[in-house]
Amino acid sequence: MSHTVLLSGPPGCGKTTWILSQIQSYRGPSGYLRVTGYPDEGLAQARDGGLDLAYLRDQCPDLLDLGDLDQALAPHPADLLALIELPQFHPPAQPGLAGVDRRVMPQLQALHLNPDRHLHFGRDPELPRQDTLDFSHLQAWSLNLNATVWDPDSLSSFWFELVNGAYGDVYRAKALMNLPDGRAFFCNWMVSQEGSQFLPLQTLAPPDGRPERLSRLVVQGRDLDPAAIEATVRDCLLSDAVLELQQAPLRQRHTPPTRSA
Structure with missing residues (x-):
């Protein structure tokens, strides 16, 4: 049934x-x-x-x-x-x-x-209550990041800035972010939590150009500065040339050796 x-x-x-x-x-x-x-x-x-x-x-x-x-x-x-x-x-x-x-x-x-x-949530006792907040004012903003790849160190720095008020009072942020080695992370943060979650996706993209899977950033809060967020994000993304420099050694590492004649 x-x-x-x-x-x-x-x-x-x-x-x-x-x-x-x-x-x-x-x-x-x-x-x-x-x-x-x-x-x-x-x-x-x-x-x-x-x-x-x-x-x-x-x-x-x-x-x-x-x-x-x-x-x-x-x-x-x-x-x-x-x-x-x-x-x-x-x-x-x-x-x-x-x-x-x-x-x-x-x-x-x-x-x-x-x-x-x-x-x-907040009504039925069988559901968790610790993250059930009552909002009086809330802005929302999102950014399509399909086909983008992040510099790993820049991603960490940006996320820290984002959830710590550099672009407004962020209450909620979540995203799917691609890294050059084919990994991706589901990034999750809520103001009531002690820290962010960085949950790895199970599926890996081949280190051969830009992945086709969905990538997106969603932010909710007050007094957000979308222009500053987007400008910083663009600075953190890898160009085609830099992406190829990082992915080429990864492809060679997984390429089976060619037999000599």
Whole structure:
């Protein structure tokens, strides 16, 4: 029997982390959908751009993308666990399914998804509460970084500056970042945490030019300076020439020796 859970909560409360734990502990097929949340007075929703889905599918390659129309129209497996993530700033006025934001239902119905359970961070006791913050004002900004590769030392310096107020009061930051050796990291920070998470992706890109996978930076906070963030980011990215200088030795190291005649 399939089971569809709608999980809502404010930025950085742990929705994606909780969803990952459910997928990893479930023995049957799983699917995921992130629904775009709705802004509130003075509170802007972030443009995820597929960031959470990309990370979850790296960790769980068989995960179904429930936002894919072809998969939505195809029959779902009988024992599918469908997990829907909805950014939502304030707790629902009513418990359970009665508290689901009615604005989201047409999108779910178009994808043949009908939640049979609704959990909200900060309301339901089975969910963690330590990162559930009440925001009174929140800006959101994101930057598409597809096909970019970071200088590793510059990435560390930039991230430290970002979360420590160099570009405004950042409350939430997450990103997927590519490195020249083919690795990528899911970078995650919340103001209520003691430090940042730098979680390596399982999939490696060949050290042969720019990777094709999604790369993106998402920032939420107050008094943000997007122009300064973007300018610093551009200074931290590798040019084609420098990228080739760093990748060429890596390719030679993995090239099998040629037999002599």
